[in-house]
Amino acid sequence: NLKENLQQVEIIKKQYPKRYLRVRYEDLTKDAEFTTRQILSWIGVPYNIAIDATIAASTLGFAETDTHQNMFSTFRDTSKHQNAWRKDLGFNEVLSIQEACKDVMEDLRYRIYNTSIQYMNLNIH
DSSP states (O other), rough: OHHHHHHHHHHHHHHHHTOOOOOOOHHHHHHHHHHHHHHHHHHHOOOOHHHHHHHHHHHHHHTTSSSSOOOOOSBBBBBHHHTTTHHHOOHHEEEEHHHHHHHHHTTOOOOOOOOOHHHHHHTTT
16 A cells, blocks of 8 residues: 555655655656666765766757667667656546545645646646
């Protein structure tokens, strides 16, 4: 049960506050450089230009060799993939999911879409 897992995480965070960092996929794809800097700072590793180049190549899709990108590749334009789920799910499906998962979504700081206009606006994350 995800809710129980999140409760256990809170206990672990209290017992070991310097040993837990939550990193959400959405945060990493939205701003890979900033999130990577946070992770590296948290583990005490300095950020450098080689890391910057790797992030750019990985998240801007520089290594894509054709229009039918290998689905197992770690190189992709994250801006194209971040909201892909919105194209596959209708607003009514999202409302059902939000209703069933609201407490977990709130714990994980996911946006709750209240209107179809919010849902369709890809600038709202």
